[in-house]
Amino acid sequence: MTTNTTVNPAGLTEADYAEIARELDALGAEIMEDLGERDADYIRRVIRWQRGLEIGGRAMLLASSLPPAWIAGTATLAVAKILENMEIGHNVMHGQWDWMRDPKIHSTVWEWDNVSPAEQWKHSHNFVHHTFTNVVGKDNDVGYGILRVTPEQKWHWAYLPQPLYNVLLAMFFEYGVAVHDLEIDKIREGTNDWEETRRKLRDIGRKVRRQWGKDYLAFPLLSGPQFLSTLAANFTANAVRNVWAHAIIFCGHFPGDVAVFEEERLDGESRGEWYVRQLTGSANITGGRFFHLMTGNLSHQIEHHLFPDMPSNRLAEIAPRVRALCEKYDLPYHSGPLSRQVTSTWKKIVRYALPAT
Known part of the structure; x- marks a missing residue:
């Protein structure tokens, strides 16, 4: 059996870990102290563009029985939904813009445009995932509870059809x-708090009803005789957003030699060791400025994991310095184009569906 667990990459010493922590702490503090009006202008501009795209897309879908209007409206709405979920919702709810003290753009009030309740997402993602990144048994993002993506996960026959699971997960990612x-x-183990589970299910149900009422009832009704074509357009835009978000998130966590860790790694973990776990347990995706915008800058997943509260527009700025630090300490810096990262991720999903790996 092969393993990709990283215990002590490059034979780092305690002094190395302490110096890595010092350098990265200083980098994070430098950027956070430099935040100002240009950063605030950036997120406000993105929100304006996103809202304009959504209005434009929905306006075009009022004539959705016409193929050109359906295609243009669906594509525009899909881009608006991607921007809202990736560059705005994900990052606002991370608290990246709380420093602005803007009551409309704050992690405590933002509710994003998908079926996942914001409060539940902030717990599972901001706290659990970013605290226990890639620790098997602690980070539920390792396989999302249905996929085996590393040999450290014990094989079960239910993993055999996981390539199919993954296709369905991609299409309906917001529900996952x-x-x-x-x-x-x-x-499954019967160790959950059933009262808490029921409360969460009620909250999910309310959010699903809200989203379905908006996308699959209210806006299709507004288009009158184009009800069914608008309904199909909204479903398609949601599916496109889901597939895109799934691809970007999976490519930031599962491709190639990205490391996973046993729970023992957490015992007495220093700040420097936490930083190194983020570095070796993440992967970047190369591309241009528009590509990075459409990924919510999660194409800079390594930098995001190091500084989850740092505004997304600053991640590209620090990426060369993070890469230089990795070279200095002989640490891997996983990065590649989307096509390579998608292929690598899918190879893992197919490979670890089988019991011999």
């Missing part, structure tokens, strides 16, 4: 994210 905080493993 919505149930993520339920901790499916605990439900």
Whole structure:
């Protein structure tokens, strides 16, 4: 059996870990102290563009019975939904813009445009995932509770059809994210708090009804005789957003030699060791400025894991310095084009569906 668990990459000493922590702490503090009006202008500009695209897309879908209007409206709405979920919702709810003290752009009030309740997502993602990144048995993002993506996960026959599971997860990714905080493993083991589970399910149900009422009832009704074509357009835009988000997130966590860790790694973990776990347990995706925008800058997943509260527009700025630090300490810096990262991720999903690996 092969393994990709990283215990002590490059034979780092305690002094190395302490110096890595000092350098990265200083880098993070430098950027956070430099935040100002240009950063605030950036997120406000992105929000304006996103809202304009959504209005434009929905306006075009009022004539959705016409193929050109359907295609243009669906594409525009899909881009708006991607921007809202990736560059705005994900990052606002991370608290990246809380420093602005803007009551409309704050992690405590933002509710994003998908079926996952914000409060549940913030617990499963901001706390659990970013604290226990890639620790098997602690980070539920390792396989999302249904996929085996590393040999450290014990094989079960239920993993055999996981390539099919993954296709369905991609198409309906927002629903997979919505149930993520339920901790499916605990439900299967019977160790969950059923009252808390029921409360979370009620919150998910309310959010699903809200989203379905908006996308699959209200806006299709507004288009009158184009009800069915608008309904199909909204479903398609949601599916496109889901597939894109799934691809970007999976490519940031599962491709190639990205490391996973046993729970023992957490015992007495220093700040420097935490930083190195983030570095070796993440992967970047190369591309241009528009590509990075459409990924929510999660194409800079390594930098995001190092500084989850840092505004997304600053991640590209620090990436060369993070890469230089990795070279200095002979640490891997996983990065590659989207096509390579997608291929590598899918190879893992197919490979670890089988019992011999």
